[in-house]
Amino acid sequence: MGELRLMKGNEALAEAAIRAGTDGYFGYPITPQSEVIEYLMAEKPHERTGMVVLQAESEVASINMLYGGGGTGKKVMTSSSSPGISLMQEGLSYMAGAEIPCIVANIVRGGPGLGDIQPAQSDYFQSVKGGGHGDYRLPVLAPASVQEMSDFVPVAYDLAFKYRTPVLIVSDGLIGQMMEKVELFDQMPRLTDKEINEKYPWGTNGKPAGQERRVLTSLDLDPHKLEKHNFKLQDKYRTIEANEVQYELIDCDDADYIIVAYGSSARISQKAIQLAREEGIKVGILRPITLWPFPKKAIDELVIKGVKGFLSVEMSAGQMVEDVKLTVRERTKVEHFGRYGGVIHSPEEVLEALKSKIIGG
Amino acid sequence: MSDIAIKDIIKPENLVYEKTDLMTDKTLSYCPGCGHGTAHRLMMEVVGDLGQENETVGVAPVGCSVLAYEFMNVDMQEAAHGRAPAVATAIKRLWPNKLVFTYQGDGDLAAIGTAETIHACNRGEQIVIVFINNGIYGMTGGQMAPTTLPQMKTSTSPYGRDVATMGNPLKITELVAQLPGTYYVTRHSVHTPAAARKAKRAIKKAFQNQLDGKPGLSFIEIVSNCNSGWKMEPVQSNIWMEENMFPYYKLGDIKVDGKLL
Numbered sequence: 001m002g003e004l005r006l007m008k009g010n011e012a013l014a015e016a017a018i019r020a021g022t023d024g025y026f027g028y029p030i031t032p033q034s035e036v037i038e039y040l041m042a043e044k045p046h047e048r049t050g051m052v053v054l055q056a057e058s059e060v061a062s063i064n065m066l067y068g069g070g071g072t073g074k075k076v077m078t079s080s081s082s083p084g085i086s087l088m089q090e091g092l093s094y095m096a097g098a099e100i101p102c103i104v105a106n107i108v109r110g111g112p113g114l115g116d117i118q119p120a121q122s123d124y125f126q127s128v129k130g131g132g133h134g135d136y137r138l139p140v141l142a143p144a145s146v147q148e149m150s151d152f153v154p155v156a157y158d159l160a161f162k163y164r165t166p167v168l169i170v171s172d173g174l175i176g177q178m179m180e181k182v183e184l185f186d187q188m189p190r191l192t193d194k195e196i197n198e199k200y201p202w203g204t205n206g207k208p209a210g211q212e213r214r215v216l217t218s219l220d221l222d223p224h225k226l227e228k229h230n231f232k233l234q235d236k237y238r239t240i241e242a243n244e245v246q247y248e249l250i251d252c253d254d255a256d257y258i259i260v261a262y263g264s265s266a267r268i269s270q271k272a273i274q275l276a277r278e279e280g281i282k283v284g285i286l287r288p289i290t291l292w293p294f295p296k297k298a299i300d301e302l303v304i305k306g307v308k309g310f311l312s313v314e315m316s317a318g319q320m321v322e323d324v325k326l327t328v329r330e331r332t333k334v335e336h337f338g339r340y341g342g343v344i345h346s347p348e349e350v351l352e353a354l355k356s357k358i359i360g361g
Numbered sequence: 362m363s364d365i366a367i368k369d370i371i372k373p374e375n376l377v378y379e380k381t382d383l384m385t386d387k388t389l390s391y392c393p394g395c396g397h398g399t400a401h402r403l404m405m406e407v408v409g410d411l412g413q414e415n416e417t418v419g420v421a422p423v424g425c426s427v428l429a430y431e432f433m434n435v436d437m438q439e440a441a442h443g444r445a446p447a448v449a450t451a452i453k454r455l456w457p458n459k460l461v462f463t464y465q466g467d468g469d470l471a472a473i474g475t476a477e478t479i480h481a482c483n484r485g486e487q488i489v490i491v492f493i494n495n496g497i498y499g500m501t502g503g504q505m506a507p508t509t510l511p512q513m514k515t516s517t518s519p520y521g522r523d524v525a526t527m528g529n530p531l532k533i534t535e536l537v538a539q540l541p542g543t544y545y546v547t548r549h550s551v552h553t554p555a556a557a558r559k560a561k562r563a564i565k566k567a568f569q570n571q572l573d574g575k576p577g578l579s580f581i582e583i584v585s586n587c588n589s590g591w592k593m594e595p596v597q598s599n600i601w602m603e604e605n606m607f608p609y610y611k612l613g614d615i616k617v618d619g620k621l622l
């Protein structure tokens with residue numbers, strides 16, 4: 001068993017960054033995720049593993065530091081919250097185009113605009129549909145516990161380097177701020193420069209003697225060449241959709257109704273289905289762990305099995321529900337329930353919505 | 362001239378100049394008469410002279426030199442508009458033994474990327490920034506730059522830059538020289554052989570500073586012409602530059618070895 005600690009979600013993410021062998025963290029403070037960089041600065045990871053931690057002048061700079069560092073084959077990471085993540089969309093688009101790996105954690109807060117500092121899930125569209133300009137997608141992992149804030153860091157790095165893409169960890173202010181028991185994984189060694197050059201020959205860290213130089217760019221002024229590059233990116237996204245879907249089914253075997261919920265909403269919905277079952281209502285939860293790729297096949301199988309309705313429970317005005325509807329294609333009922341703007345729904349409200357919108361509706 | 366005479370001339374002992382291998386054979390995309398090509402060549406000659414071709418990472422900007430990575434035969438990254446100093450910061454922090462430079466125009470460095478420029482300088486990142494100032498946006502077709510001179514006509518200041526409403530030309534080089542994080546700040550041109558030789562010495566000093574681990578950033582501004590954007594013949598543009606740009610953007614060292622002159 002790994003080391004047990006009581007930690008905030010943000011701290012678990014920071015500790016996991018060190019243990020996953022991150023080479024560089026570049027970030028800018030924003031509530032409710034500032035504990036990430038505070039923890040890293042206090043922890044002196046340079047002394048523990050040689051990891052670089054730098055407070056940038058803005059989120060725009062942070063994401064471009066990831067572009068530079070990730071582009072050399074190093075493991076790089078940042079974290080922020082919604083308004084800061086909006087500022088990073090430019091960089092994420094460029095990194096998708098130039099195929100540069102990195103991790104970006106979004107501890108989502110209420111919006112739009114400056115919004116507030118309370119938890120929300122209203123950045124779903126931005127996360128799963130691309131976010132910045134151009135045709136691209138990013139793998140999105142959605143932790144539902146402090147444990148997963150730690151566990152998903154190495155998972156995200158594996159995806160980022162396997163597919164040469166930025167990977168998002170989309171959490172929210174609730175999971176970032178709450179404390180839970182977490183079992184930390186053991187320290188993984190940082191790769192040596194030699195190992196990086198062997199594993200990632202595309203890394204621009206000084207052209208090897210006698211070999212061609214490496215160039216990382218998202219630019220190609222020839223539209224036919226750029227289309228070809230886009231074909232390659234789209235092939236990559238289809239491969240990710242085929243191979244990297246992750247989800248959890250909770251009490252779905254005998255369920256008449258399904259709540260689709262991720263992150264904090266999935267945790268709250270667990271209490272709601274317990275209350276429902278006490279009343280004899282058979283309801284289960286499908287929890288997407290990857291928001292993109294979305295677990296379409298799992299939803300499709302539930303439709304075929306004869307589920308009578310899906311309730312998409314999100315701390316948003318209804319974003320993921322569109323993907324549920326796209327998958328269900330009007331074969332059965334799909335509704336949305338959620339509080340938003342930083343308000344968290346109670347399990348009782350979820351149960352009430354299930355009754356009024358799905359069962360009675 | 363007969364064939365025999367040409368053969369007599371083309372002999373190794375007569376070689377006075379050879380293109381460095383660190384410039385690719387790709388035809389430059391710059392307008393005839395533009396200084397970018399010379400600036401590229403000087404930088405790559407310096408990288409070669411210092412024996413750093415396998416240890417160098419360059420960051421290209423957005424602007425006319427967006428394709429610099431097609432011409433400079435070293436490992437290169439293409440940054441988003443204005444973000445090169447942030448990109449270079451991480452490369453240098455994660456690979457402290459590599460030679461890292463950015464190559465940026467006036468719009469890139471002194472307008473959209475002002476924050477990245479100031480803060481990379483202020484942190485004293487051990488990188489080299491080469492800043493090409495031609496007082497105009499060349500790539501997008503001749504719009505006003507932060508460094509456009511007062512009363513100068515561009516496509517977005519068609520009646521001349523009115524400083525009362527459009528601001529004054531930004532002397533960002535003097536500005537970054539004030540920051541303790543800069544170690545070497547200098548301004549040059551490459552429009553004559555003598556000027557190019559001086560600029561090359563400055564580039565070499567800047568790169569040598571980085572190799573020697575000198576504390577701080579080395580910043581070289583090259584005041585250059587944009588004959589197309591200025592709508593002049595190349596020779597005329599160089600004369601105009603000498604008469605109008607140099608009095609405002611004075612050539613020479615501003616800060617050497619961490620000390621303001």
